[in-house]
Amino acid sequence: MPTLILESLQSLKDYVGSEIAVTGWLLVTQERIQKFAEATEDRQWIHVNPERAARESPYGAAVAHGFLTLSLMSHLMKEAIQLPRDVQRTINYGLNRVRFPAPVRAGEKIRARVRLHSYKELPGSVEAVFDVTIETEGGGKPCCVAEWILRYFLP
Numbered sequence: 001m002p003t004l005i006l007e008s009l010q011s012l013k014d015y016v017g018s019e020i021a022v023t024g025w026l027l028v029t030q031e032r033i034q035k036f037a038e039a040t041e042d043r044q045w046i047h048v049n050p051e052r053a054a055r056e057s058p059y060g061a062a063v064a065h066g067f068l069t070l071s072l073m074s075h076l077m078k079e080a081i082q083l084p085r086d087v088q089r090t091i092n093y094g095l096n097r098v099r100f101p102a103p104v105r106a107g108e109k110i111r112a113r114v115r116l117h118s119y120k121e122l123p124g125s126v127e128a129v130f131d132v133t134i135e136t137e138g139g140g141k142p143c144c145v146a147e148w149i150l151r152y153f154l155p
Helices: 009-015 030-040 050-056 066-071 073-080
Strands: 019-022 026-028 089-099 108-122 125-136 144-153
Touching (some): 009 108, 030 066, 066 144, 073 108, 073 125
Antiparallel strands (some): 019 108, 125 144
16 A cells, blocks of 8 residues: 555645655565566676676675666555546656665665655646655665656646
8 A cells, every 4th residue: 555645636745855655675586687687688697697696796696787776666656655546647757866876686675765855836747856765675775866757647
């Protein structure tokens, strides 16, 4: 169940500057990493060769692609916010900044902390900018920090 259930899209503006959600944990498996490697054709050994990564990488295990971690924000956001029924579509408008301060090792769990950075009404839509911090279970530093722009379209 989403952390924040919105009755109206305009009520989102009440949360500017606030953390609105901490999602549940999501397991990042080696299988998910392999599938992402195939989809993106990024088959670097640090991602797809767990035995070599255990021997040679500074992380002691295969790690997820940073872009895999970033792409999981869409799934995590569905856990964070339930939009009102009158929202026709949500468009990923882009990112202002993204950093990957720490790795996600295969077999680790991640979750997102979501804060509403800004809210702006536009003709026929609302633009919301979210500060999303993805962390690993038991990790000291976040594995992804992003400022994400979403546009919500109304009828």
